[in-house]
Amino acid sequence: MIYAIGDVHGQKAMLDHALVLIAADGGAAAPLVFLGDYTDRGPDSRGVIDALIAGRDAGFDWHFIKGNHDRMFQRFMESGDCHDVAIKSGLSWLNSRLGGDTTLASYGIIPAGPANFDKDDLGREVLTTYPTTEGDLNLAELVALAQARVPQAHLDFLSSNPLMHQADGQLFVHAGIRPGVPLDAQIEDDLIWIRDGWLDNTDDHGMMVVHGHTALDTPEHLGNRIDLDGGAGYGRPLVPAVFDSGAWFTLTDDGRKPLRPAR
Known part of the structure; x- marks a missing residue:
């Protein structure tokens, strides 16, 4: 069993609520993957990063993926780019x-x-x-x-996060992958930015690709991929999800909801 949270985008209150839902479903120590874009648009990017660092330092089984907005913030801080x-x-x-x-x-x-x-x-x-x-x-x-x-601890956090994470037969990335390219040959710009050639691709990638980046009204299962960016950066709810016993579910105040393929 593994949990995932899509793009947070500075929404600290939404993050707190998502973590409460996960703790109620699987316990506070449950394995959890964050799909990147912790900063920008929402009101409390600093509070989000503080919370993620605190969870990491407390020894929680949390995994953090780098997003394109995280890289933009990092580059601005490093060089003014x-x-x-x-x-x-x-x-x-x-x-x-x-x-x-x-x-x-x-x-x-x-x-x-x-x-x-x-x-x-x-x-x-x-x-x-x-x-x-x-x-x-x-x-x-x-x-x-x-x-x-x-x-500096915030910049160290952003710069140290990997581009992908594999667990339970699932591949977690921020934006997606370049279809047909081996994982060890994928490039950073695709993993944190890709849309063209990815969102309309229906290939079986050998594992479910779980990503964010492309904001939807609510998380969706697209058969060969799952998009968990429900648009928190634009004020829509931050909806956590869980993979358990071969199936994906979203978590709500009313419990689990099956996340089934839309096509």
Whole structure:
């Protein structure tokens, strides 16, 4: 038996509720896989990471997968990089649509208005000023303030998480896999970003692939894969799931609900 939680996206209260449901179903010490995207969009990314680190340090059988939003936060903290090659729109991580602003706010860097951007020659947003309650900051000033506020333990946590986890005949990844490519040849950009060529693929991958990344209204079983991103980053419920005796179930306040193939 193993439990899984999809994209948390800074929703600490939802995470707490999901953990209560898991504890009621299988006990607080039950094995649990988190599918990544712990940060951005929701109000308390800092609280989420604190809770995950606390569970790990308490010796819980918890496993953490790296998500694309976690990597964006990490890269911003390391070098001030606000972009990812997978974001064709050119949006900056600091744009509210991606949610970096709410992550920084959870560490006490409070926006006093929307970020201001220009565009570079590649059409990417380039920060000009970031209004905060501590003054208008340029990118270098914002990065320096974030580096002073974000605990090193949080960055170590984000950088140390693996890209996949296998257990009970299930493969846990953040976004999915590149069909037809052996697991040991999969690349990070696919494992944390893939949609094209993956979401419409119906191949048997030799094991059930359990992932998040692509937000749905509620978790779904697609036959060869299970998508557990129920849209918590957009305010929808964070729904945990469990694999037990060869079948998947979601957990609700009313108990287990079978998660069966939709096609």
